[in-house]
Amino acid sequence: MSERKVVFAPYNKSVTVADGANLIRTAMEAGVHINASCGGAGVCGKCRVLIESGEIEGGITEKLSAEDVAKGYRLACQSTVRSDLVVRIPVESEIDASVLNKMATPRKTARIHEVDFEELKEQGLFIPPIEKRYLDLPAPSDQDRQPDVTRIINFLKLKFNEHRLVARLPVIRKIPDILRAGGYKVTVTLARPVHPGRKSHIIHVEPGDTTARNFAIAMDIGTTTVYGQLIDLLTGEVLSQHGEFNGQISYGEDVLSRIVFAEKPGGLEKLHDVVIGTINTIIRRIVAKAQVDPEEISSITLAGNTTMTQLLLKINPRYIRYSPYVPAATLYPPISAMSLGMELNDHVTALVYPAISSYVGGDIVAGVMGAGLYRSDEVTLFIDIGTNAEIVVGNRDWFACAACSAGPAFEGGGIKFGMRASKGAIEDFSIDPVTLEPMLITIGNVRPKGICGSGLITMVATLFELGVIDNLGKFHVNLNTDRIRENEGRREYVLARAEETQIDRDITLSEDDIDNLIRAKGAIFSGYQTLLEEVGLSLDDVDKIVLAGGFGSYIDLEKAMVIGLLPEMDPGKITYIGNGSLMGCKMSALTNRLRRDVVEVTKKMTNFELSETRSYMNRYVASLFLPHTDLGLFPKLKARMSSRKALPRRESPAQ
C-alpha cells in the first residue's frame, strides 16, 4: 500500500500513514488536536480543517457551508487521505497554537510481536509434533504375511528410518480396512514424542497421499470469549480464526460465579458441556472458513485460566474458591479430544497448557511460552491486563508470578459509561488546552456510546498532564469550561452532549470513574512492584515489558506511564503479543520444543500470593495517586509537570 505524508499546520507536525487513512485518526496519531465530540461520525461538524495542498476523498457534508467547501475546508473525520497533504487546523489564538504544539506527542503503542514459523526453524526450535508419511506398501502375499500394523511399522523403519513406533487401538482398528481400500498406498500420521528418543505414535492412517494436508487448532478458553485458530502445520500459517462468547456466560459472568455454579448438582457437567459446545462452534467455523475437512485436523492445543481449564477437563474447581486456593494440578496429561466431547477425529489429542496456581493459569503460561520469555537473558515483565491481572517476571533461569484483582475498569466495568472495546466506544481522546474542548475518536467512527479501557487511560492521562485533574483524580475547580460540572456531589467532564451520542444522554467521565481506574492501575503497579521486591529486584532491573490481553495493542504507552499503569521506560522496550494464550497454543501446535520446555518453565515458576505479602497493601495505597505518591518513580513526567503552566481559571465559581 502507498504511504502518504501528512503535514499539520500551524504545528508543523508530520506523520506518514497508509493511503486510505482517516484524516482525524491521522491527526490523533500525529498528536494534533482537532475539536471533535461525536467520535468521528460527522455529526458535530467541529473537525473543520483546511486542505492546503494535496487531495482527500470525501469530507464534504451539510455541516460545511458552500463557502467553506469552496475555500477547501473539509470535515477531518469524513476525509480519507489520498495523497501527500498539508492540512491546516483552525485555531482560536496564537497561544492555542503554541500550547498545542507542545502537547503534541505522537501516539505510541506497543510493537506487536508475531510468531514467525521461519524464525522458529532458524532458532532450532522447530520439532514437528505431527508429521505425515506417504507409504506405498507391498501387499501381503504367501511370502510376506506380516500383520498389517507390523507391515506399516517395518516399512517406516526401512524407508523413512523411523524407529520406536507404536499404534493405539483406534488406529489399529482402522488399519486393516484402510490398507485394502487404499490398495496399500496410505498416508500415516505420526505424533512425535516430546522427548527425543521416545516413541512416535501412529495416530492415523488414510488411503492415498494426504501429506499436503495437515492442520492443527489452537484455542484460548477465556472466561468471556473463546478464540480459535486453524493452523497449517506445513507452513505455520493461520488459515482462519474465530471468536465466540464462552457459552458459560449464561451461568455466571466471572470465574467465581462459574465455580459457584459448578458446585450445584450437575453444574460441573453443564459448564463442561457448554464450553465444549462453544469450542465445537468455533471448530466448525474455522474449518469452514479455511475449507478444511475436520478429519484433516491432527491436534488441538488449548489454554485458559485455571478455572476455565478445570471446567474444560471436567475437574471440580471448588477448591480454587476457598482458602488456601489450591488448584487440582499443574500439568495435565494429553487426552483424547473426542473423549472431552470435541467434534474431532478419535486420533486427535487435546493438549492443555499447565497452570501455576489457582489464579495464574495456563493462559498465562502459554503467553510466557509464546513470548519466548524463557529463552531470554533479559529480565522481562509480562503483564496480562484484565479484571484479574496476571504478572510474570523472569528470564531463562527463573520466574515469579502473581495475580492481582484489578477490577473490571479496563473492560469498562464500574465506569458509568464504560463499555467493552466495540463499535461506538471512545478509544482515543485529546483536549484543547485553552478551551478544554475534546477530540473524541470512537471505534468504527460512529457516534459515541461509551468509553473503553484504552480510551479511559488516554483521557485520564491527558486530563492529568494538562492539569484538569489533580493527582487524586479530582477535577480542579473553576476551570474555564462548562464541560466540567457537578453531578450528585462529584465533578464530571462532559465528553459528548446527548445529541452527539447514540444514547441520547450526555457521556461523561466522573471522578468516581477516575477513582476506579486509579484503583485498577494501582493494583497492577503495586503488584509488579511487590513481585519484583519479593525476588530482590526493582523496576529498574526490568529490561523489557510484554503486554498481553485484550486491549494491550490500543494502549497509548506514554499515557499508561502518565497514569502510573506502566513504569516509565522506553516504549521501544514494550511489546504487545495480543492474545498470549492463543499465541502460546499456536506455537505449541507448531513445535514440540515448547511442550518440552513448558514443563521446565512451570518448575522454575514461583507463585506469590500478593494478598499475603505484607508490603503489598502499603504499595497499593501508595499507588492510589496519579501516577504515584512517589513521583520520583516517574522522572520524565516529573520534569514535564514542573514546566507545566497552570490552566486559566474563571474568576467566579462555575454555575
Add this chain to the structure above:
Amino acid sequence: MSERKVVFAPYNKSVTVADGANLIRTAMEAGVHINASCGGAGVCGKCRVLIESGEIEGGITEKLSAEDVAKGYRLACQSTVRSDLVVRIPVESEIDASVLNKMATPRKTARIHEVDFEELKEQGLFIPPIEKRYLDLPAPSDQDRQPDVTRIINFLKLKFNEHRLVARLPVIRKIPDILRAGGYKVTVTLARPVHPGRKSHIIHVEPGDTTARNFAIAMDIGTTTVYGQLIDLLTGEVLSQHGEFNGQISYGEDVLSRIVFAEKPGGLEKLHDVVIGTINTIIRRIVAKAQVDPEEISSITLAGNTTMTQLLLKINPRYIRYSPYVPAATLYPPISAMSLGMELNDHVTALVYPAISSYVGGDIVAGVMGAGLYRSDEVTLFIDIGTNAEIVVGNRDWFACAACSAGPAFEGGGIKFGMRASKGAIEDFSIDPVTLEPMLITIGNVRPKGICGSGLITMVATLFELGVIDNLGKFHVNLNTDRIRENEGRREYVLARAEETQIDRDITLSEDDIDNLIRAKGAIFSGYQTLLEEVGLSLDDVDKIVLAGGFGSYIDLEKAMVIGLLPEMDPGKITYIGNGSLMGCKMSALTNRLRRDVVEVTKKMTNFELSETRSYMNRYVASLFLPHTDLGLFPKLKARMSSRKALPRRESPAQ
C-alpha cells in the same frame, strides 16, 4: 494327607496313593487290569477284588454275594483306600497273570508346572506392575499452596523416593475431593513402567490406607471357554477362579464361523459385546467368591487366539480368514478396561497378549511366557493340543512357531461316542490280554456316556500295543472276543453294553474313530517334525516338551508315544502347564518383567505356514500310521513290539 501303599497280587505291583483314593483308579495307576465296563459306577459288578490285608471303606454292593463279602471280596470301584493294602485280582489263568504283569506299566502323566511367586522373586524376575503407597500428607495452608496432584507427587518423591510420576485425567478429576474426604490420608496406586526409568502412573487414589488390598485379574479368552482368575498382587496367590462358556458360541462354534458372523452388519460389535458380557460374568463371580470389591481390582491381563483377541478389541477379523491370512497387529497397546466395556474401575488398564500370526495367537505367546521357554537354554517343544494345535519350538535365543489343524478328535469331535472331558467320559482304559475284556474308568466314576480325548489315546495305544488293531488302526480279524463286531462294514470294539451305560446304547470304538485320531495325531506330529526341519533341527534335538491346553494333564504320556502323538522321550522331560494362556496372564499380572520380555519374544519368533511348507504333506501322510511309517522313530516301542506275542485267534471268522 497320609499315604497308603497298595500291593496288587498276583503281579506284585505296588503303588503309593493318598488315603481316600479310589481302589480301581489305584489299580489303573499301578498298571493293573481289572475288568470293569461300567466306568466305575458299581453297576457291572466285574471289578471284584479280594482284600488280603488292610482296610478299605465301602466296596460292598448287591453285586457281591454274602459269601464273597465274607471271604473279603469287594468291588474295587466302590472301595476307598484307608490303609496299606494287599489286594488280589482274580485271574482266570496263569497266562493271564504273566501277560498282565508284563503289560503293567504305571500310568505316567506329565509333571504339572505351577508358577511360584517366591520363585519369580528368587530369580530376580519380580518387577511389580502395580503398587500402592499410603500417604499421610500435610494439608494445604497459606504457606503451602501446592496443587493437589503436585502435593501427592512431591510427597512421593520426598518420602518414597519416587520419581517420574504422572497422573492421568480420570484420577486428577478424583484427587481434589478424595484428598479432602480422606483428611489428606490417602492411598495411591502406582502403575509401574515396563521399562525401568520410564514414568510411573498414579492411576488411583483412595481415602485411608488400602495398601493391604491390591488385586489383579488374569483371563484366558478361549473360543469355547473363558477362564478368569483373581490374583492377590501382594502374595501372588490365586484367590478364586471361574470358567464360563464364551457367549459367542451361539454365533458359531469355531473361529471361522465367528469371523463369518463378524462380517455381517453389526456382527463385530455383537461378538465384542457378547464376549465382554462373558468376561463381566466371570469378573462378578471371582470377586464375589474371594470377597473382593471390584473397586479393588488394579489390572486385568487377557490372552486369546488371534481371532478372539481381535473380537475382544473390536478389530475386524475378516482378513484372518482369507489368504494370505494376515492379522491386524502383533502388539496391542494397553487400553482402558472400562472403554472395552468391562465392569472395572476407570483406572484399570487391560493388557492384551500379542499375537504372532493369524493362527498363533496371544494365548500361545502367553503359554510360552508362562512356561519360561524364553529363559531356557534348552530347546523346548511347546504344544497346545486342540482342534487347532499350535506348536512352538525354541530357547532363549530363537523361536519358531506354526499352527496345524488337528481336527476335533481330541475334544471328542468326529468320534462316534466322543465327548468333552466331563462327567461320564471314559478317561482311562485297560484290556485283559486274554479275554480282551475292558477296564473302563469314567470321570466321576459314573456309568459311561462317551469317550474323551485322553481316554481315546489310551484305548488306541492299548489296542495297538496288544495287537488288537494294526498300524493302520484296523482291527485284526478273528480275535477271540465278541466285543469286536462289524457295523456297516467297519469293525468296532464294544466298550460298554447298553445296560451299563447312561445312554442305553452300546458305547463302541470304531475304525472310523481310530482313523480320525490317527489323522489328528498325524497332523500334530508331522507339524513339529516339519517345524523342526525348517529350523534345521530334528526330534533328537528337543530337550524338553511342554504341553498346554485343556487335556494335557490327563494324557498318559507313554500311550501318547505309542500312537505317535508325542515323540519317544523320557516322560520326566515332559511338563504340563495346563491353561498356558491363563498362566501367562497371571504371570504378566504379577511382574512387569514379562511385559518387557514378551516384546523380545515376539520379535524372535518366526512363524511358519505349514500348508505352504512342501515337506509337510509328505510328513503328514507318513504319520498316518500307528505310530508312524518309520518305526525307527519309536525305538522303544519297536523293541516291545518285536517281543510281542500274537493274540489268540478264533478258528472260524467271527459271526
